[in-house]
Structures are given as C-alpha cells and as structure tokens.
Amino acid sequence: MRKHLLEVADLDRADATLVLDTTAQIEQALAGREVKKLPTLRGRTVVNLFFEDSTRTRISFELAAKRLSADVINFSAKGSSVSKGESLKDTALTLEAMGADGIVVRHSASGAPHRLAQWVQGSVVNAGDGTHEHPTQALLDAYTIRQRLGRLDGVRVAVVGDVLHSRVARSNVGLLTTLGAEVTLVAPPTLLPVGVETWPVTVSYDLDAVLPKADVVMMLRVQAERMNASFFPSAREYSRRYGLDGRRMAVLPDDAIVMHPGPMNRGMEIAAEVADSPRSTIVAQVGNGVSVRMAVLYLLLGGAPE
Amino acid sequence: MTMSSELPAPPVPPLLSAEDVARVVDRVAHQLIEKAASHLADLVLVGIPTRGAPLARRLAARIEAFSGTPVDVGTVDITLYRDDLxxxxxxxxxxxxxxxxxxxxxxxxxxxxxxFSGRSVRAALDALRDLGRPRAVQLAVLVDRGHRELPIRADYVGKNVPTSRTQKVEVHLAEIDGLDEVLLTGGEA
Amino acid sequence: MTLIKNVKPYGEEAVDIRITDGRITEMAPGLDGDDVLDGAGLIALPGLVDLHTHLREPGREDAETVETGSRAAALGGFTAVHAMANTDPVADTAGVVEQVWRLGQEAGLVDVVPVGAVTVGLGGTQLAELGAMADSAARVRVFSDDGHCVADPALMRRALEYVKALDGVVAQHAEEPRLTVGAQMNEGERSARLGLTGWPAAAEEAVIARDVLLAQHVGARLHVCHVSTAGSVDILRWAKARGVQVTAEVTPHHLLLTDELAETYDPVYKVNPPLRTDADVQALRAGLADGTIDAVATDHAPHAVEDKESEWAAARPGMLGLEQALSIVVQTMVEPGLLNWRGVADRMSVRPAAIGRLETHGRPLAVGEPANLLLLDPAHSAVVDPAALASRSRNSPYAGRELPGRVVATFLRGVPTVLDGKAQK
Incomplete structure (x- = not known):
C-alpha cells in the first residue's frame, strides 16, 4: 500500500483485494460483539477536514476512526474564509503542527488532496474531491458487490447517470475494472466526458438495452441544476430515458442488485419502489462504508510511520 | 558476496520431526482432558493465527478421539490488538x-x-476481553523458547527449547506448509 | 563605444562588431579598439521583441514591477517588450499607458511598449479611447483585452475597423467564453480523468475562424495571441493563403509543455490557454517553422506565491517566460533543425517588431542600424532555478529542467543592459 489514498490508481489489484479482505475480517471480528471497538490506532490522531458539506461521509469516517480507537478531530472549513487557496496550505500547516497522523479530506476542488499530500507528513485519504474521485466510496461499492454476488471478476456493472460530474463514477470505473468487472457507462452524451472512449469501459446511451445484461446497476445522483445548463431538456425527460423504475427493474437478471451512493433523488433517477426493493443495497452500502474505512485507516495508519 | 555464502547451507536436523509433533499434540491433549476433567463440554480451544489455528483443531480432534467428547474450537486474530504494529x-x-x-x-x-516474548498472548487476552468473559483462560503452546518480556507462562508446553535471541524457531504444519516439523535456525545456540 | 570580437552574427561567419553612439558602425574581421568584449563562441542576434508580457504594474507590484520585469526581459535577450493592458487600473486610457511607458523609460533596461485595452475596463462592451492612447507619448499600436476575449462579434468588427486609422492592430485572446465556463485545462482524456473542467480547442479555433473572416471583410489587421492548438494553425494557414492580414504568436510553453503536467495538480502548470497535447505541440512547432505563426511571444505572467500555492481551480493562470524564452526556442526549434538562427531572429525580433510597428527594433545586424542586439552562448546549458530569476515571482514551469543557451550580453541602443549574464542595473 502507498502512503496516501488519493485516487483508486493508488491501489493495484493486490492492494484493492487486501482492502476488501481486511474489511471482511474486520466485519467478522466485530460481528455480534458488545464492544465494537478495537485498540489498533490508540494514540493516533485522525483529522476529518471537510471543506464541503457531507454529513454522511464525515460520520462514516468518524465512526471508522473511533472504532479503531484513534483520536478524531472534525475540522469543518466550510463557511469560513476558505474560498481562496492559500487557506488550504495554511490549514495543512496547522494540522501538521497538531501532529495529525491521518487527514481525511473532502474538498470541492479536484486535486486538493494531492496538494495537501505535498504539504503534510501524515497520510491523506481522499473523501471526495470535486469531480475527480471518491476512492472509499468505490471500495465500499466493490465490497458490497462482492458481498452480494460473491465475486467481482466478470461481474457486469452498469453505471447510470451523470458520469461527467461524478467522482463516484470515476473511482468506480478505475477500481471495478482493476478488480476484473466489466463496466458499462449509461448516460445521455451530454453527461459523458470528452475522451470517455479511452476509458476501459463500454458506453451506451440506451438504458433499456443494457439492463437485461447487468448484474449490478449503479444509479448516480443527478442534480437538477444540470437541467438549467442544458445537459438535458427536463427532469421528466431524463427520468423517462435514464431513471430506474419498477418496469425497468423487472427486466434485470434474477440476482442483479441496484446500488446508489446516496443521497437519492427519489422519482428522478430512481423510483421509490426500486430504492426500497430487496434488490437495493443502499442501506448495506452505508454499513459497509464504516468497515471499509476502518480497513483503509488500519492499512494506512496502523503500520510504522515513515 | 563471498564464495562460501553461495554454498548450500548444511541441512539442519529438525528440532521436532513429524512424529514428534504428533506425539506432543497427543500428550497435550491428554493433559487437557485430565485438567478439564468433568468440564470438557465447557472447554473452548482458541487458536491464534496463523499456526495456532490448525493446532487448536488438531488438539480438539485428539481430545474427542481420546475422550469421546467433542470440543468447541475457535480462532482469534490478534493483529488489530498488537502493540508493535x-x-x-x-x-x-x-x-x-x-x-x-x-x-x-x-x-x-x-x-x-x-x-517467545509473550506479546502475542497479551494481545490475545486483550481481544478475548472484548469478545466475552471466560471463567478462566489458559495457554497451550507447541514450543516454549524462553525470552519472555511479560509475566506470562504457558499451562501446557509441547517442548521447552533453550534458544538465543538471534535464533529463529520455524514451525511447519501440514495444513499450511505441507509437512509437520519444527526447525531451529540461525544465530549461535 | 564597444568592440565585440569574433562573434557570429546569426551563427554565421565570425566578425568583429563596433558599436558607436548607439549604432553598429563597423562589421568586419580584424578590427582594433578599446572596450573589447570577447565574442568567441557566441552568436549575435537582433535584440528580441516580446509582443506579450504582463508586467503587473500598476496594481500587482507584489508580483512584478515594470523594473523587475524589464530586468527579466533584458536577461532573456529582449530589447523591447509589449506590456499587456490587464493592470489595475486597466491600461485603457492615455494616462495609464503613459505611466507604464514612463516607468519603462526610468527602468531603462528595455523599451516598454504599452498595449492598450480594446474595451473599457476589459469589459467587452464599449471601445476604450484607442485614438487617445495611440496619440499619447506611449504611441500605442497594439490593442488587446488579453485575459479576456473580445467575444462580441459586432464589437470585434468595430475594433478591427477603428484601429485601421491608427495603423494599429487588435491582438485577440481567442477564447469563446461560453465554451470555457470554469475551464481549468485542455479538454480531453486527461481532463476527464482528473476531474478538471475542460477548455476545448474549439473554443479557441471558433473565435480565430470568426475573426479572420471579419478581418478580411473589413480589410483590417488582426493579431492572434498565444495560439495553442493544431486546429488554430490550420485556420491561420488557410486565412493567410486567402490573403487575410492576420499574424499570430505562440508562447514558449506551448512549444514545449503538454497537458500531462496537469496530473501533478500543481498550478504552476495552469495557464490560459491551457497546455495542450503533444500533437498540438508538434503542429505549433511546424506552424512556427513555416511562418504560419509569425512570432514567439512569452505571455510572461508573474503571480504571487499565494496565487499559485493552492488548489488547481483556485490558482491564477499564467507562467513566467521572459528569461527562458530563447532557451526554449533553441531546444524546441533550433536543435531539431526546424529553425536556423536567422529564423530565430525573424520570429523573435523582426516580425514581432513589425507587428508592433516598432521602427528601431527588429532591424538587421548591419552597419548603420541601431545597436539593439544580444549575444548568446549556444553551448552553455543550465538547470533552471526559480530562486535565481530576476522576476519578482517564482512561477516558472521550467524549474529543475536543463535548458540550452545562455544570454551573455544584451545591448539596448549600444548600452549594455546585460554583461556576462548579469543585469547592469
């Protein structure tokens, strides 16, 4: 394992498998226990540095760190005078002075965790940066798929929606293909990045054609403001062409699962009956998120400091 | 690199052969039956991975063979409890x-x-504390090589082996390594 | 009076050059005299002319001043630089351009030629008083909203027409703003992967195509700033073949660097227009070699540390260029055989001086001509150390790179501004 987890390219297949296996072992070690706490990171300090609101991701990392007995500091920089970049470096130096062993960073600017990693000694974990990556989300998605389907190699995953602006999609494409899954991106052409043809994926504009051959359907959140920028004509048209409703869910193979990184727009990209169906792994994804993040923190911070 | 270091190392006679390992496991199984006496159903053998786990399963199998009573077996990974990560x-x-x-x-x-140092056992005791509250905890080991760093001793010992700190004790078990043997390598005896 | 011994004008036969009263008075072998400078192994070129420099004064004197920028220019072999108008206040009145011009005169290291803004406050809606700037002491001939595109086609047409009366030229920053909202880097496979908003080549090419048609329609001169794409080179080639009065410049960084550098997320590589692909770099070199692109212009853009030590998206675009421009041209054009030394003189001195209507710059190395020249040691190479730069800023994308060529001396009207590689004031 490298020192930081900035993007999924930091993980080769062996590393990624190690994270997933470690996650499974941690879940097993904690299953049914009254004391859901391990002493592994006692005396280590983890800072949750969130420049962007994301209560669910922050809580997930916080719980993961606390279950490993790390000291956790939540540093919410949103709303303070952190519109200018200089503050990122100042913040980094402050954290450095506090002796942070691990920094979990969420930022609206792509690449901010890379910059941070150049300025601090501790390990940096990217908790989502701009439209770049969200590696722990991809790890928890991969873990959830493996948990439900028993494998990743050869699993057919359809990633549906706003790929262009989605860090979740970028991380999942990289990680799932590293782990042997076959990824198909499904979106209107306006929501696919230029150059997507160089990605190791299949691209389709037709959700109905993809669903019968999908083991996993991963729905991405579509933000309504994209409508105003003419990425698609209307929410209704988007939902009709790319939304997952009960009728579409019915054509999925028997064991296929439906995933969503949350938060969902029910009625937009996913219908309530789909989100609440037995195929849905949305609740499991949240639970797995804590275990995956424990595994990542253990693997990055558990060992000898450099 | 000198010429001599390129020569194959002379074969080291094993500290314990496969037969020795089997005999030692049988002896410890008998001791456990004797100690646990009427409480065999209460007994849980918990192996410490990696090689403690198959040893625990073997002991359980031998106890059942000798006493006719099946014994519960478990494993507890101590990695997340180690103080030397x-x-x-x-x-x-x-x-x-x-x-x-x-x-x-x-x-x-x-x-x-x-x-050896006793640190693994200490970590295992910490892990057990988080997992439940046993009536008593005892310790069985295949080899005790000395050099304790903590006030810990084994209740059942297959073989006591005086060693120097620089030596290595290598335990090979069929389930993991393909054969049973215990080697003492390196350093000065 | 100076006598330069055994120097090779344009890298050709070695001669001695005598400079008297600001002019070249003799060029022949075996001259005698006092104040001798040994030119053995050195190449003499006409003093370089930059069409595109940001000197930041007035307004951001923490990043650069006319004086520090002039010193950087002289060290780079320049004898004239055009100072872009996006200062604070904007150089959109006779008063501001005269101030910049005067500061340049006081610094006395290069001729600082102010560029006037095309529109008031670079706002893109109302023409600035172009005539007043042209008639001022600064004698402005190049007008540009650089940093912003004159995007309104009707306004661009009027600007092109209006400057005809001033013998001026509009230097367009070609960037269709609606196609580059939030743009951070070249749009392509890398921007998609890095999650940085793309700046499509078409946003530059569409404006160039529009502008060459407008220039032809109204019979005006057009200059295109910092051409960065292969498609732009094709459009310029087409326009020149049709007789459009269009000239164009390319920056040193677009001749050398590619968008691969964005993968570091280090904003020292953030620039506008952005670094493009290797195919674009090759097309730009070919375009400069065949004359489709007329000039190398630095787009020297100093930025204070806090404007670059940040997240990529928060950083200001731009990079230093004056001190390394000639070295980059040597590496990318001379060494591969795309341009000889006369070609270098043409693209870095003769043509930019002609575009800017500078009468005493870009002149040949010949008896009777103004003694604006530089001496280059082509055999020298060195690793760029940003801390050693004369610019007040440190945002050089060449830090740590070994580059060929060293400007040993620069003469402005016969007065050495640089000797032995050191600025003389």
Missing part, C-alpha cells in the same frame, strides 16, 4: 471465529505454536 508494519488480517455458544463462563485455552 508501528514496528512491524501492517499485515493482512486473519479469521476471528468463535463458537456460536460464545466463551462466556467457559474455560478458554489459547493455542499458539511458539511462546
């Missing part, structure tokens, strides 16, 4: 599995291959 670096985790009936109120015998 910073020195050794992280490693992949192994299974932690306890019998469905748990360990509360029972006699837990920790099983490991080699007893």
């Amino acid at each position: 910073r020195l050794r670096g992280v490693r992949a985790l192994e299974d932690t599995r306890l019998p469905d009936s748990g360990i509360d109120g029972r006699l837990v015998v920790l099983v490991d291959d080699v007893l």
Whole structure:
C-alpha cells in the first residue's frame, strides 16, 4: 500500500483485494460483539477536514476512526474564509503542527488532496474531491458487490447517470475494472466526458438495452441544476430515458442488485419502489462504508510511520 | 558476496520431526482432558493465527478421539490488538471465529505454536476481553523458547527449547506448509 | 563605444562588431579598439521583441514591477517588450499607458511598449479611447483585452475597423467564453480523468475562424495571441493563403509543455490557454517553422506565491517566460533543425517588431542600424532555478529542467543592459 489514498490508481489489484479482505475480517471480528471497538490506532490522531458539506461521509469516517480507537478531530472549513487557496496550505500547516497522523479530506476542488499530500507528513485519504474521485466510496461499492454476488471478476456493472460530474463514477470505473468487472457507462452524451472512449469501459446511451445484461446497476445522483445548463431538456425527460423504475427493474437478471451512493433523488433517477426493493443495497452500502474505512485507516495508519 | 555464502547451507536436523509433533499434540491433549476433567463440554480451544489455528483443531480432534467428547474450537486474530504494529508494519488480517455458544463462563485455552516474548498472548487476552468473559483462560503452546518480556507462562508446553535471541524457531504444519516439523535456525545456540 | 570580437552574427561567419553612439558602425574581421568584449563562441542576434508580457504594474507590484520585469526581459535577450493592458487600473486610457511607458523609460533596461485595452475596463462592451492612447507619448499600436476575449462579434468588427486609422492592430485572446465556463485545462482524456473542467480547442479555433473572416471583410489587421492548438494553425494557414492580414504568436510553453503536467495538480502548470497535447505541440512547432505563426511571444505572467500555492481551480493562470524564452526556442526549434538562427531572429525580433510597428527594433545586424542586439552562448546549458530569476515571482514551469543557451550580453541602443549574464542595473 502507498502512503496516501488519493485516487483508486493508488491501489493495484493486490492492494484493492487486501482492502476488501481486511474489511471482511474486520466485519467478522466485530460481528455480534458488545464492544465494537478495537485498540489498533490508540494514540493516533485522525483529522476529518471537510471543506464541503457531507454529513454522511464525515460520520462514516468518524465512526471508522473511533472504532479503531484513534483520536478524531472534525475540522469543518466550510463557511469560513476558505474560498481562496492559500487557506488550504495554511490549514495543512496547522494540522501538521497538531501532529495529525491521518487527514481525511473532502474538498470541492479536484486535486486538493494531492496538494495537501505535498504539504503534510501524515497520510491523506481522499473523501471526495470535486469531480475527480471518491476512492472509499468505490471500495465500499466493490465490497458490497462482492458481498452480494460473491465475486467481482466478470461481474457486469452498469453505471447510470451523470458520469461527467461524478467522482463516484470515476473511482468506480478505475477500481471495478482493476478488480476484473466489466463496466458499462449509461448516460445521455451530454453527461459523458470528452475522451470517455479511452476509458476501459463500454458506453451506451440506451438504458433499456443494457439492463437485461447487468448484474449490478449503479444509479448516480443527478442534480437538477444540470437541467438549467442544458445537459438535458427536463427532469421528466431524463427520468423517462435514464431513471430506474419498477418496469425497468423487472427486466434485470434474477440476482442483479441496484446500488446508489446516496443521497437519492427519489422519482428522478430512481423510483421509490426500486430504492426500497430487496434488490437495493443502499442501506448495506452505508454499513459497509464504516468497515471499509476502518480497513483503509488500519492499512494506512496502523503500520510504522515513515 | 563471498564464495562460501553461495554454498548450500548444511541441512539442519529438525528440532521436532513429524512424529514428534504428533506425539506432543497427543500428550497435550491428554493433559487437557485430565485438567478439564468433568468440564470438557465447557472447554473452548482458541487458536491464534496463523499456526495456532490448525493446532487448536488438531488438539480438539485428539481430545474427542481420546475422550469421546467433542470440543468447541475457535480462532482469534490478534493483529488489530498488537502493540508493535508501528514496528512491524501492517499485515493482512486473519479469521476471528468463535463458537456460536460464545466463551462466556467457559474455560478458554489459547493455542499458539511458539511462546517467545509473550506479546502475542497479551494481545490475545486483550481481544478475548472484548469478545466475552471466560471463567478462566489458559495457554497451550507447541514450543516454549524462553525470552519472555511479560509475566506470562504457558499451562501446557509441547517442548521447552533453550534458544538465543538471534535464533529463529520455524514451525511447519501440514495444513499450511505441507509437512509437520519444527526447525531451529540461525544465530549461535 | 564597444568592440565585440569574433562573434557570429546569426551563427554565421565570425566578425568583429563596433558599436558607436548607439549604432553598429563597423562589421568586419580584424578590427582594433578599446572596450573589447570577447565574442568567441557566441552568436549575435537582433535584440528580441516580446509582443506579450504582463508586467503587473500598476496594481500587482507584489508580483512584478515594470523594473523587475524589464530586468527579466533584458536577461532573456529582449530589447523591447509589449506590456499587456490587464493592470489595475486597466491600461485603457492615455494616462495609464503613459505611466507604464514612463516607468519603462526610468527602468531603462528595455523599451516598454504599452498595449492598450480594446474595451473599457476589459469589459467587452464599449471601445476604450484607442485614438487617445495611440496619440499619447506611449504611441500605442497594439490593442488587446488579453485575459479576456473580445467575444462580441459586432464589437470585434468595430475594433478591427477603428484601429485601421491608427495603423494599429487588435491582438485577440481567442477564447469563446461560453465554451470555457470554469475551464481549468485542455479538454480531453486527461481532463476527464482528473476531474478538471475542460477548455476545448474549439473554443479557441471558433473565435480565430470568426475573426479572420471579419478581418478580411473589413480589410483590417488582426493579431492572434498565444495560439495553442493544431486546429488554430490550420485556420491561420488557410486565412493567410486567402490573403487575410492576420499574424499570430505562440508562447514558449506551448512549444514545449503538454497537458500531462496537469496530473501533478500543481498550478504552476495552469495557464490560459491551457497546455495542450503533444500533437498540438508538434503542429505549433511546424506552424512556427513555416511562418504560419509569425512570432514567439512569452505571455510572461508573474503571480504571487499565494496565487499559485493552492488548489488547481483556485490558482491564477499564467507562467513566467521572459528569461527562458530563447532557451526554449533553441531546444524546441533550433536543435531539431526546424529553425536556423536567422529564423530565430525573424520570429523573435523582426516580425514581432513589425507587428508592433516598432521602427528601431527588429532591424538587421548591419552597419548603420541601431545597436539593439544580444549575444548568446549556444553551448552553455543550465538547470533552471526559480530562486535565481530576476522576476519578482517564482512561477516558472521550467524549474529543475536543463535548458540550452545562455544570454551573455544584451545591448539596448549600444548600452549594455546585460554583461556576462548579469543585469547592469
């Protein structure tokens, strides 16, 4: 394992498998226990540095760190005078002075965790940066798929929606293909990045054609403001062409699962009956998120400091 | 590199052969039956991965063979409880599995291959504390090589082996390594 | 009076060059005299002319001043630089351009030629008083909203027409703003992967195509700033073949660097227009070699540390260029055989001086001509150390790179501004 987890390219297949296996072992070690706490990171300090609101991701990392007995500091920089970049470096130096062993960073600017990693000694974990990556989300998605389907190699995953602006999609494409899954991106052409043809994926504009051959359907959140920028004509048209409703869910193979990184727009990209169906792994994804993040923190911070 | 270092190392006669290992396991199984006496159903053998786990399963099998009573077996991975992670670096985790009936109120015998500093056993005791509240905890090891760094001793010892700190005790078990043997390598005796 | 011994004008036969009263008075072998400078192994070129420099004064004197920028220019072999108008206040009145011009005169290291803004406050809606700037002491001939595109086609047409009366030229920053909202880097496979908003080549090419048609329609001169794409080179080639009065410049960084550098997320590589692909770099070199692109212009853009030590998206675009421009041209054009030394003189001195209507710059190395020249040691190479730069800023994308060529001396009207590689004031 490298020192930081900035993007999924930091993980080769062996590393990624190690994270997933470690996650499974941690879940097993904690299953049914009254004391859901391990002493592994006692005396280590983890800072949750969130420049962007994301209560669910922050809580997930916080719980993961606390279950490993790390000291956790939540540093919410949103709303303070952190519109200018200089503050990122100042913040980094402050954290450095506090002796942070691990920094979990969420930022609206792509690449901010890379910059941070150049300025601090501790390990940096990217908790989502701009439209770049969200590696722990991809790890928890991969873990959830493996948990439900028993494998990743050869699993057919359809990633549906706003790929262009989605860090979740970028991380999942990289990680799932590293782990042997076959990824198909499904979106209107306006929501696919230029150059997507160089990605190791299949691209389709037709959700109905993809669903019968999908083991996993991963729905991405579509933000309504994209409508105003003419990425698609209307929410209704988007939902009709790319939304997952009960009728579409019915054509999925028997064991296929439906995933969503949350938060969902029910009625937009996913219908309530789909989100609440037995195929849905949305609740499991949240639970797995804590275990995956424990595994990542253990693997990055558990060992000898450099 | 000198010429001599390119020569194959002379074969080291094993400290314990496959037959020795089998005999030692049988002896410890008998001792456990004797100690646990009427409480055999209460006994849980908990192996410390990696090689403590198959040893615990073998002991259980022998106890059942000798006494006719099946014995519960589990494993507890101690990696997340180690106090020397910073020195050794992280490693992949192994299974932690306890019998469905748990360990509360029972006699837990920790099983490991080699007893050295005692730090693994301490970590295992910490892990057990988070997993339940046994009536008593005992320790069985295949080899005790001395050099304790903590006030810990084994209740059942397959073989006591005086060693120097620089030597290595290598335990090979068929389930993992393809054959049973215990080697003493390196350093000065 | 100076006598330069055994120097090779344009890298050709070695001669001695005598400079008297600001002019070249003799060029022949075996001259005698006092104040001798040994030119053995050195190449003499006409003093370089930059069409595109940001000197930041007035307004951001923490990043650069006319004086520090002039010193950087002289060290780079320049004898004239055009100072872009996006200062604070904007150089959109006779008063501001005269101030910049005067500061340049006081610094006395290069001729600082102010560029006037095309529109008031670079706002893109109302023409600035172009005539007043042209008639001022600064004698402005190049007008540009650089940093912003004159995007309104009707306004661009009027600007092109209006400057005809001033013998001026509009230097367009070609960037269709609606196609580059939030743009951070070249749009392509890398921007998609890095999650940085793309700046499509078409946003530059569409404006160039529009502007060459407008220039032809109204019979005006057009200059295109910092051409960065292969498609732009094709459009310029087409326009020149049709007789459009269009000239164009390319920056040193677009001749050398590619968008691969964005993968570091280090904003020292953030620039506008952005670094493009290797195919674009090759097309730009070919375009400069065949004359489709007329000039190398630095787009020297100093930025204070806090404007670059940040997240990529928060950083200001731009990079230093004056001190390394000639070295980059040597590496990318001379060494591969795309341009000889006369070609270098043409693209870095003769043509930019002609575009800017500078009468005493870009002149040949010949008896009777103004003694604006530089001496280059082509055999020298060195690793760029940003801390050693004369610019007040440190945002050089060449830090740590070994580059060929060293400007040993620069003469402005016969007065050495640089000797032995050191600025003389």
